[in-house]
Amino acid sequence: MISDLFSATVLIGILTSGIRLATPYLYAAIGETFSQRSGVLNLGVEGQMLLGAFSGFYITLTTGNLWLGVLVAMLVGALMGLAMAFVTVNLHAQQGISGIGFYLFGLGMSDLLFQKLMGTVETVQGFPKIYIPGLSDIPIIGEIFFSQNILVYGAYLLVPLAWFVLNKTTFGLKIRSVGENPEAADSLGVSVVRVRYFTIILGGTLSGLAGASLSIALLNVFQQNMTSGMGFIAVALVYFGAWSPVGVLGGALLFSMVNSLQLWIQVLGIPVPSDIAIMMPYVLTILVLVVTVSKVRAPSALTKPFERED
Amino acid sequence: MQSRLRALFDALMPVIATLAALAVGAVMLLFLKVNPIEAYNSLWNGAFGSTNALAETLVKATPLLLVALGICISFRADVINIGGDGQMIIGAILGTWIGLVFVDMPGWVVITLALLGGFLGGAIWGGIAGLLKAYFKVNEILSTVMMNAIAVQLMNFLLRGPMIDPSQAQKASKIPQTARLLDAFHLPRLVPTRLHLGVLIAVVLAVLVYILLWRTTLGYRIRAVGQNPHASRYAGIKVQRYVVLALFLSGAFSGLAGVVQVYGVNYRMITDGSASGFTGAAGFNGIVAALFGQLHPILSIPASILFGALLVGANSMQRVVQVPSALITALNGLVVVFVVSSEVWRRRRQRRKLAVVKDESASKPEQAKVPIEEAER
8 A cells, every 4th residue: 555655656646746735825924034034923814815815705705806806815815914914013012813813713703703794615617727738748747847827836946036136136125124133124214114015015916815715716615714724834834934935835845745644655555544644734834944944043123023213 | 181081081991983884884784674672771771671571681692601711811921712612512511521521429519520521622722722832832823723623523523423312323314413301410409590509609700710810820920921021031920830830821711611601601602613603712702701801800790791781682683683693793803892992092092191200210211111011900
């Protein structure tokens, strides 16, 4: 039975679904990377994802328009981000705790809306697979990388884009300086408030999109608490990836590949208790954090509210 | 006089925050075409309307208070423990196992052992996160989240396999639950309601945690580490050790909450696959209660009762006016956001006071800071 794991079809299957499964983590964790690089820990990602997943699904269900669903999910996430920005930037609220507040709000709100507007679990026709001409014909590689749906491609394109913005543009420099030394950035005329507003709202938007990618591109259903901790994992992946988009990609892929492996172990009926298998990615993440985290330094101003000395 | 008014205003802040959240809730109810007065009336009756309702509220408040006590300790040490759910589960597993194995022992012995087991189980689960933070610099928010997920799967595994109710193991349904604890092992009831001894235990522990934090050197050091780890280190406090201790104790109280839930209410462990299926999200709601009680163990008592009441009342609201109890989860979130946001006024005033002190003792401006924050607490 174990040998089944090493047949070509199964290996391709594991890689293909691993690539797919990383999608929501990538969106959410890249967004979180931006806010943390500017010094703000957003722990409300899970709540933003849940509301994004619900609104994206509901709009698609009622209008049949997938792109409208994506748009609304991003808007809802952006609104949650706006609220979070106001609370943490203007009111200097403790970031970790207000994040938990936003998580509970999103958890309850998405459940409430689901029960009131839908009542039962329904399914939609999600984003279809797009076979990239030429590339998808390459044996094995084509199947794994170039036969996915548009939101999956989007998530992977986001990584180099985020890297470029953070490391090669003036705006990225502003974000990083605000996260490392807001006082110095402020004295050089960078608006700490504006930069943080931007990154937190961007984080919310991408978290909303992450939720939608789950409900209308990967699973094509909405259920109460369907993210079940994915938003928190996304936050963990930012630490894991040492605050760099490429590192985040590595973490998301590792986590998703192990997850995909355990799903396939269950599909193949290999006698590992499913509960123990589901545990694997979490245990692995802790182990990798132990090995890597101590070597990298977090943005200096992370979780510290900025206040001008008058 | 003015300062007393301000102190009163500070104390009332959480209440104002709750009222604000309920006001937002009223608007949401109007959108759902439900009369808010009717809805809140059913919430009130469900929570306080009868002896039974009141007892249910107190029973619901108990795990919240126990988790909140642990949160008071860890947050005071500036350690964010969001692993309450996982620590409850591990505590409950260990405590339940004791009750299922030592069937020949007298009830009070087993109950005592089980409570200790729960305490220890949660403490180990929290302590692991503490060790990871202190010696490997793994952020505790992340490790406790991961440990929650691991605890849930461990529970699912044990309840489906090694710890499954023998009668369920033979049935086709195989409901993932343990056998029921012997009647002799149930926590004694206090009055002819579901009110059990755990409620009293929690209140006594609240007093003990207060004494620990404000009347012992250990507690002083825990708070010192939270206020200023660098100064604490210069003062010779082994900061890492206190970080581990804070998470160890914080986990212990959550573990106790888990075992009290089994021995006082459910009499067995059962899983629906999720953490909140067992804990009722007490690991998170306990944080809310502790914050609401301004991280003070004694103030956490009324705070836990308030949130216990909201949770119990939410069920009756669901029955009477058909509003999903999820509304209350959302409102709890808003309460947290409002409470942490309102801190801004208190801090602003503190800084103004500080500025005055700085002017008066211009020679030692840096040292002025610590005693003032100390006095505010």
